[in-house]
Amino acid sequence: MLHVVGVGICEGHITERAAKIIGAAEIVFGSKKAIELASKYISGEVVEMKKFCGEVYREIEKISSKKNVVVLSTGDPMVAGLGSKIDGVVESGISSVQLALAKLREDLCNCVVVDAHSRDASGDFDLIEKRNLLILADRNFDPKVFGSRKVAIIENICGKERFKICLAEEAEVKSDYAIVYVWK
Amino acid sequence: MLHVVGVGICEGHITERAAKIIGAAEIVFGSKKAIELASKYISGEVVEMKKFCGEVYREIEKISSKKNVVVLSTGDPMVAGLGSKIDGVVESGISSVQLALAKLREDLCNCVVVDAHSRDASGDFDLIEKRNLLILADRNFDPKVFGSRKVAIIENICGKERFKICLAEEAEVKSDYAIVYVWK
Numbered sequence: 001m002l003h004v005v006g007v008g009i010c011e012g013h014i015t016e017r018a019a020k021i022i023g024a025a026e027i028v029f030g031s032k033k034a035i036e037l038a039s040k041y042i043s044g045e046v047v048e049m050k051k052f053c054g055e056v057y058r059e060i061e062k063i064s065s066k067k068n069v070v071v072l073s074t075g076d077p078m079v080a081g082l083g084s085k086i087d088g089v090v091e092s093g094i095s096s097v098q099l100a101l102a103k104l105r106e107d108l109c110n111c112v113v114v115d116a117h118s119r120d121a122s123g124d125f126d127l128i129e130k131r132n133l134l135i136l137a138d139r140n141f142d143p144k145v146f147g148s149r150k151v152a153i154i155e156n157i158c159g160k161e162r163f164k165i166c167l168a169e170e171a172e173v174k175s176d177y178a179i180v181y182v183w184k
Numbered sequence: 185m186l187h188v189v190g191v192g193i194c195e196g197h198i199t200e201r202a203a204k205i206i207g208a209a210e211i212v213f214g215s216k217k218a219i220e221l222a223s224k225y226i227s228g229e230v231v232e233m234k235k236f237c238g239e240v241y242r243e244i245e246k247i248s249s250k251k252n253v254v255v256l257s258t259g260d261p262m263v264a265g266l267g268s269k270i271d272g273v274v275e276s277g278i279s280s281v282q283l284a285l286a287k288l289r290e291d292l293c294n295c296v297v298v299d300a301h302s303r304d305a306s307g308d309f310d311l312i313e314k315r316n317l318l319i320l321a322d323r324n325f326d327p328k329v330f331g332s333r334k335v336a337i338i339e340n341i342c343g344k345e346r347f348k349i350c351l352a353e354e355a356e357v358k359s360d361y362a363i364v365y366v367w368k
Contacts, residue, residue, distance in 0.1 A: 012201035015192065015278060078285035079292045092278045092284035094199060097292065101236040101262035102274035108263045108281065112315070113292050130311060131296070 001109050002064035004083050006076040006093015007037040009081060010158035013094040014038060021091055022070055029060055030072030039074050057086045063090070080115040080136055100179040107131065111181070116141050128184050135180040143171040143180050152181040185215060188247035188267050190260040190277015191221040192251055194342035197278040205275055205330060206254055207254070213244055214256030222256050241270045264299040281353040291314065295365070300325050310368050321363040327364050329353035336365040357359050 003025070005018050014022070014037065021042040022028060029047045030038065035068050038092055049071075062082065069088075075180065077083030078094035083090040097113055111132040112125045118138060125145065127133060135141065146168035155162040155175035162174070187209070189202050198221065204354065206225040213231045214222065233240065233249075233255075247253055253272075260279035261267030267274040281297055283321070295316040296342065298308045303323060311317060319325065327335050331351035339346040339359035353368065 008199065012204070013199050013276075015197050016195035016200050017194070067337070075299050076282055076292075078282060078290065081291070083286060084289050084291050090289065093195075094276045094278070094314050095282075095292075097280075098260055098262060098276040099240070102267060102276050105268050105274065106262065107265070107299075108260075108279075108297050109320070112296050112311075113289075115293040124314075127296075127311075127314060130308075136293070151321040 002088035006092040025070035026067045031098045034072035071150045087120035097133045133182040137178045138176040143168045154179045185252045186272035189275040192278035209254035210251045218256035220322045280317045317366040321362045322360040327352045334367045339361045
């Protein structure tokens, strides 16, 4: 059995359902951060993942044919997460997208979520003509492309959070875990 | 103090953080379903909401100037929810959007979420040229507008769930709590 379980972003984000699934696992895989967030619910063996690639995922799937395995995913497994990459049953968690929308009090149905984390997402930028954009970004992302539009920059949610609203042409991303929200 | 707290869709979706906030409230407002989902965490007075309009929201805000108030929101308050309508601090919850994506193993960054629940959303349908659409729908919504595209219909998640993948021209929505996922 293989579950991919979202553990949220901050301490206390794990749901009751997720806690039960984690507690029942014989082996729990996850990044250092994901293991920290879930630690109090884990009773099985813990394996810290250091590589995130197809070879590792296939190996985990193989192990799950004999053992009850959980793969932890920070945030939600279906938001630029492991849910579409590993062949398991997905249990939802709270994502950084949700935390940003809660902070800004903006509804998901008014925006488009764009993954610009370690990838070129410029093909999606013209969606700004139709909707606000919520961009998952790292420090290589340059918000200035959106000119005089209003943006919010939210960095290191639940850590040393930085929050700023300004014009895109004045904005800068300083962290590798940033959300840039652009109003159309 | 006023918190708007997401309680998820199914039993067990409430996070540890949300449970604490609900437990500390002197008055808890919510729909019948939201109160049921949160009931084991509530220790204050419970008020079932039967009307969802500005007048009610302003009254709740007024009460919160004197009492510690929680308004429960099924799913996530920022997904076609109360978070943008009531002036409070939002605590995220698991939404039906996340459950649908988990079931389909589709990433949020590949789709656009459209609210067609009790409203005409046809202005958003041309986004199908750019991305898959995840449509929050009721029985008045007709998927046939998407012709020969592949769709998934998910109804009554965590209830008497109905799940079907077919062509849009053969699809039908039978419930008022449905998600229609359209592949571009």
